[in-house]
Amino acid sequence: xxxxxxxxxxxxxxxxxxxxxxxxxxxxxxxxxxxxxxxxxxxxxxxxxxxxxxxxxxxxxxxxxxxxxxxxxxxxxxxxxxxxxxxxxxxxxxxxxxxxxxxxxxxxxxxxxxxxxxxxxxxxxxxxxxxxxxxxxxxxxxxxxxxxxxxxxxxxxxxxxxxxxxxxxxxxxxxxxxxxxxxxxxxxxxxxxxxxxxxxxxxxxxxxxxxxxxx
Ligand SMILES: [Fe+2]
Ligand SMILES: [Fe+2]
Numbered sequence: 311x312x313x314x315x316x317x318x319x320x321x322x323x324x325x326x327x328x329x330x331x332x333x334x335x336x337x338x339x340x341x342x343x344x345x346x347x348x349x350x351x352x353x354x355x356x357x358x359x360x361x362x363x364x365x366x367x368x369x370x371x372x373x374x375x376x377x378x379x380x381x382x383x384x385x386x387x388x389x390x391x392x393x394x395x396x397x398x399x400x401x402x403x404x405x406x407x408x409x410x411x412x413x414x415x416x417x418x419x420x421x422x423x424x425x426x427x428x429x430x431x432x433x434x435x436x437x438x439x440x441x442x443x444x445x446x447x448x449x450x451x452x453x454x455x456x457x458x459x460x461x462x463x464x465x466x467x468x469x470x471x472x473x474x475x476x477x478x479x480x481x482x483x484x485x486x487x488x489x490x491x492x493x494x495x496x497x498x499x500x501x502x503x504x505x506x507x508x509x510x511x512x513x514x515x516x517x518x519x520x521x522x523x524x525x
């Protein structure tokens with residue numbers, strides 16, 4: 311692949327090549343999970359009737375979201391140092407939140423993807439953030455509910471929030487996942503990344519606004 315994938319070229323992106331490329335980087339179950347997230351993200355984007363470009367963005371980011379998943383914490387820090395990616399103190403305490411940033415940088419440099427929405431959907435698939443786009447939300451959700459490796463009972467609870475006739479049900483679905491993630495982290499006495507709290511407060515505010523406009 312030589313051509314750089316700018317937003318205007320997103321429909322020409324070679325998914326078959328990207329799958330082959332990813333299979334060299336991820337082992338069995340991780341690769342199967344990525345294919346599941348790819349299919350689920352494409353399915354959600356299509357069912358919510360996103361634009362053709364956004365459907366393709368969701369499919370690409372779903373496939374590539376865990377590109378850096380097999381790197382150890384020290385390899386992730388090493389990569390960030392080498393390529394000038396910022397690492398905050400909180401990221402040192404939660405190294406699993408670094409693989410999305412390293413992964414986004416890898417696909418930018420190695421697959422020449424410059425599409426900001428694709429890169430952001432990869433960057434925020436673990437913690438979420440305030441003000442997520444629909445593509446970011448879909449990739450975040452697809453990662454948690456893909457059909458190949460995720461717990462079917464949890465998937466069922468999450469998907470109960472989805473209503474394909476109303477794209478705003480993505481906010482309710484995000485809220486459900488963020489709440490259950492935060493509860494899980496509290497139960498396990500683990501650190502909660504501030505971006506996860508911000509993401510949760512943001513969807514909560516969006517949902518409250520929607521409720522008050524209905525009342
Ligand atoms: Fe991940
Ligand atoms: Fe994942």
